[in-house]
Amino acid sequence: MPALSLVDRIGAFLPLSTTERAALLELTERERGVRRGATLVRQNERSTELFALKSGMMMGYVLLDDGSRQIVRFLFPGDLLSTNVITYGKAHQTLVAVADSVVAPIDRAQLVEATLRFPRLALALAAIEQTEGAALADRLAGIAKTSARARVAAVLLELRDRMRRSDPAIGDSFVPGLTQEEIGDATGLTAVHVNRMLRKLEDQGLIARMAGRVTILDEPALHRAADRVDRQAGVDLSWLPETREA
Template sequence: MTDSPLEARLAYHLDLTFAEREALRWLERRERSFAPGEIVVREGEATDRLFVVASGWLHGSVMLPDGQRQILRFYFVGDVTATLSIAWARSAATLQAVSNVTLFEMPKEVFGRLFRQQPRLGALMYAVSVSEQVAMADRLTSVGRTDGVTRIATLLLDIRSRLRVIDGVDGASFALPLTQRDLGDAVGLTKTHVNRSLKVLEETGLVVRDGRMIRITDVERLSAMVGFNDRHGEIATDWLPPPGVQRAVLETQELT
């Protein structure tokens, strides 16, 4: 049986038990689809839901006092979205589809039951979430202290690193369905500056663009040039609790 999106995402870091895999599959039951540009949840909107990305790309953003948009992070297959809002009853950010998107919807209380029933999974998802927050902090540091070329390169390397975890392919080419405005809103640049920075990266020979395809020709060299740290490729799991004797699946009535 093919791994479910969240199952595949977590299995990259840990050999999951049958019970853990079944528990994750039970989370992915309520499916919703969104077209490019469609809003899933708005900043400040009441919400008691989380989503697992089954296909497509999304981003989470906030509106600044001057009316400009700041993209905080991107979401890919296997990611749990709206985690930026899990501590509150209202969304801390706007979640918007970048491409055609399919999501699995789950109430927060169902997500909470997973932590009680499968504590090792809960601990692993916490570790993954922390790694993503550190990666976001790295990018924000880049935004505040580096030039446009470094900001764009750091973002491309981060996207490549996260996609590599999802597809398991040790490559450096990927489709980028983001506009130059999206890239600019993620790293604090205008579209003109984004375009100029991409051209500079192409001139180095380290980044090649072909339509929406991006290829990084030398990941190690580009990473060294901009001081990029891969926060996604490896996560320590030696501290996780052992898999306990837990219920194999969440009860059907708990998901209704």
């Protein structure tokens, strides 16, 4: 499975010097496997360790007082996981593998050392945080303002698009790998209602489903159904000056 690395991800918006690139590669050198369904990090756990996702797919969620679960984000290769430990010293989200995955553990001290030697990497980190924030703001608007049908359509499109980014071979057909309950926890709906909305999208000819696989039949219509603010990437730090290195 081809997968974007953290270096690729950062390199796409910031031309890296050889030494910067080497430092990032060194950071993400180690590997740890996470089996589908396994928990990598638990909410509120004290820790100084964060991760770069190298392959697979994970999700981050928070548990509410009433025991319900809000899935905050889906994570794909090239994403940084549990960055909250840098500033909070603990994890804000539980991280669980949706598919078999490989992560690179990074201690925050290592990361910080690298950013102090290569200050532009600290800005790259801030940029990644900003991207997350922008995605979160979009998700917020989506959940607050759109219908159940739109939210389900949106999550399908998001999953397909993000999967495609790390595997360009993915076309209109893909396997979400989530239960309807999980889709519900991501969209703020009950599993029962997610089911009805999937059925409706199917009845309306926007998607087809069989054996856990979803095929997008009418992508323009699905986009319209999702009526999402399309916040195309657009991250660009290439204007940063180069810096002398310590």
